[in-house]
Amino acid sequence: xxxxxxxxxxCGESFEIVTEKLKPYFEIKLDKRLLKRALMGPQYAxxxxxxxxxxxxxxxxxxFYERGLYYCLCYLHK
Numbered sequence: 001x002x003x004x005x006x007x008x009x010x011c012g013e014s015f016e017i018v019t020e021k022l023k024p025y026f027e028i029k030l031d032k033r034l035l036k037r038a039l040m041g042p043q044y045a046x047x048x049x050x051x052x053x054x055x056x057x058x059x060x061x062x063x064f065y066e067r068g069l070y071y072c073l074c075y076l077h078k
Contacts, residue, residue: 002019003019004017004018004019005017005018005019005020005021005022005025005027006018007022010069010072021061023061024060024061024062025059025060025061026058026059026060026066026069027058027059027060028056028057028058029056029057029058029059030050030055030056030057031055034050034055034056038050038076038077039076039077039078040077040078041077041078042074042077046074047073047074047076048074
């Protein structure tokens with residue numbers, strides 16, 4: 001099975017599904033069921049709790065902490 005990534009624009013544009021990592025990138029690895037719950041909204045699963053509970057694994061290039069990215073992640077739901 002080929003790995004797929006979602007490339008989300010931080011400029012207010014849409015997203016696209018890609019098959020290779022673009023640079024720079026911020027990758028989150030987590031169970032598909034947990035991703036579904038997080039995208040349903042914070043009453044089902046909240047990104048902050050997912051991160052604190054070590055249910056997600058993060059990889060980023062360059063390795064630079066961008067606070068705004070984590071703030072936006074908390075509001076990534078429908």
